[in-house]
Amino acid sequence: MKEILIYGFIAVSSMVLWSYVVHMMVGGLVSEETEYLIMGIAVTIGIIVISAMAWDVIQRRRGRK
Numbered sequence: 001m002k003e004i005l006i007y008g009f010i011a012v013s014s015m016v017l018w019s020y021v022v023h024m025m026v027g028g029l030v031s032e033e034t035e036y037l038i039m040g041i042a043v044t045i046g047i048i049v050i051s052a053m054a055w056d057v058i059q060r061r062r063g064r065k
Contacts (some may be wrong), residue, residue, distance in 0.1 A: 003061070007054040014050065015043045 019039045026035055 003054065003058055007050065007057075011047065011050045011054075015046050018042055018046050 019042070022039045022042050023035065026038055030038070
């Protein structure tokens with residue numbers, strides 16, 4: 001259960017930071033709708049990656065790998 005809380009906190013903070021990085025890189029260069037679209041894509045990819053890492057760690061701790 002501790003892992004879920006830790007990974008949840010890390011995921012939320014990482015996605016906020018990642019959105020800000022995307023905003024700083026493309027903000028002002030593209031339209032606002034495009035910027036939000038790029039942020040959404042980046043956050044979705046980040047969530048998938050963090051979820052895969054969390055799932056792998058949980059599986060290893062349970063001894064299934």
